Amino acid sequence: MSAERPHQVSTARKFERIAFVASSGPEAQAALAQLTALYGTCDAPDADVVVALGGDGLMLQTLHQHMRTGTPIYGMHRGTVGFLMNEYSINDLRGRLAAAEESMIHPLLMRATDVHGVVHVHHAINEVALFRQTHQAAHLRILIDERERMPELKADGVLVSTPAGSTAYNLSAQGPILPINAALLALTPICAFRPRRWRGALLPNTAFVVIEVLESEKRPVAAVADHDEARDVLRVEVLSDTTIAMRMLFDPGHSLEERILMEQFST
Incomplete structure (x- = not known):
């Protein structure tokens, strides 16, 4: 993301046509029935906004489904x-939508080549992660912008996280929390054995990250972009896809930027 580009703006549009989506849980289904009875619903291609009812899993699924449409997404828990x-x-759902603040996020693009030469291309909103597939630790070589930065990382794996995803798996792996408007990516090891004290790196979001798998026959590795997995990979390329901008809506005072900032002071 460009540091000069505003990431949080107030929306001035009226959201008349609403498409509701919901997870399969009873709370979400009950909410779907209530809201469609009150506000009606329409198909997503005709909607001014998509309202997602569920948890973060549904939100990620909805963002993936509407990644290229430009339709704003507003979630309710x-x-x-x-x-x-x-x-x-x-x-007053339409009033809340009209007053909402908009956060713009860009996904990661993963291009993973497996041992059979098959190329797997997927987008990730949170992170791209590499994991060992067996009891053997993964041995990985890391290049940034075609320059070798780590000849060998011995670990359970490694991940590349967006600012939006920095409070998810990245945080659980002891990675840094990134402000949503930071033009950065987090490169975080997962249970590193050697170098034992390496905690990862902060990269510009223009970085081209390449992770190569060493000893792949003995130490197979899987690559996962959010929920899309490629097994037995040899080489994984990751970069921020600035050609795609997803619009998320948040109530005033509860923006994604504010939530990420609050997370840094939570105990």
Whole structure:
């Protein structure tokens, strides 16, 4: 993301046509029935906004489905984890949508080549992660912008995270929390054995990251872009795809930027 580009703006549009989507849980389905009875619904291609009812899993799924449409997504929490969701209420939904603040996020693009020469191309909103497939630790070579930066990382794996995903798996792996408007990516090892004290790196979001798998027959590795997995990979390329901009809506005072900032002071 460009540091000069505003990432959080107030929307001035009226959201008349709403497409509702919901997870399969009973809370989400009950909310879907309530809201469609009150506000109606339409098909997503005809909608001014998509309202997602569920948890963060549904939000990621919805963002993936509408990645290239430019349609803003507004989530309400009716699931398990709700970091990316607004509070649930049936009252004045169109007023809340009109007052919402918009955060713009860009996904990662993963290009993974497996041992059979098959190339797997997927986008990730949170992170691209490489994992060992067996009891053997992964041995990985890391290049940044075609320059070798680490000849061999011995670990359970490594991940590349966006600012939006920095509070997800990246944080669990002891990676840094990134402000949503930071033009950065987090490169974070997963249970590193050697170098034992390497905690990862902060990279510009223009970086071209290449991770090569060493001893792949003995130490097979899988690559995962959010929920899309490629097995037995040899080489994984990762970069920020600035050709895609996804629009997320948040209630005033509860923007994604504010949530990420608050997470850094949580105990």
